[in-house]
Amino acid sequence: MPPLPPAAFPTARFRRMRATPALRGLMRENTLSVDDLIWPVFVMEGADAEVPVASMPGVSRLSVDRVVGAARMAADLGIPAICLFPYIEQDRKTEDCAEAWDADNLSNRAIRAIKAAVPEIAVMTDIALDPYNINGHDGYVVDGQILNDETVEALVKMALAQADAGADILGPSDMMDGRIGAIRAALESHGHRNVTILSYAAKYASAFYGPFRDAVGASGALKGDKNTYQMDPGNSDEALRLVARDLSEGADMVMVKPGMPYLDICRRVKDRFGVPTYAYQVSGEYAMIRGAGLNGWVDGEKVMMESLLAFKRAGCDGILTYFAPDAARLLRDRG
């Protein structure tokens, strides 16, 4: 607990320290830096092409060559990492999801292209079957059940293919039990000792993912909901148990997702474990802030920066955010 005010009014006047920008700067406890940003981008087939995502104004799916250009731009802005999400054509989605671990799938081609052209940016991936699954689920579906252990075997193959392609950070977002341990063991035995894992440890079954599912073309495919594997929004202690479990299995970093509605979870995770902790400001959060900004209902830039700073105050070491380039430009221009 913070100490009580040292003295009563008027001996203590808090407004003294808020009187000028200089004094406010001196006592500011948390700041946002470009080092805190991970930029999620959507990749699609094609060349020199992009398709805007209707529910995420300002965000487009990009062909691999344009993703390389985006990575160049991000690196030049000082953004440390980019996170790839593939838009898979309908005819590549199957029940066995074999495309997910194809060495030359869209995502793995994008990883290679970025690492060849922009080696200094860290490339993060997504590990889950949903873009490749005819059912739109993150795991195998048999008789209406999402299978855990069989899915983990597929996720391990996916992880190895991504590591082989040169990924720096693997992001298992599937919420199957035991996947971190299985992936870590496979990385060790296949010579990928230094590939890091950012576990989506506390990922909630959230309606805030809606625009993302449009962006990756999974909205139509998804049958039912993800409530049997993603967390119940009412839970908090469970998040700590999941983080402890994923750390014990070999995660280097942990994530809370969504972000803004779950800042309490970020704070509990950071206080309890003191490990590298990230939040994902997800598509629905982006859409709300961007949409309200474009309508003139809020000052979009200010709300964006305030929302990102809030993650730092909540204890996060970094934020996955679709605002990354916009925020990086503002940080640069403000000096």
Ligand code: PBG
């Ligand atoms: C799927 C995945 C999702 C997101 C990241 N990976 C959606 C889901 O779980 O349905 C959401 C990201 C966002 O909403 O911005 N494994």
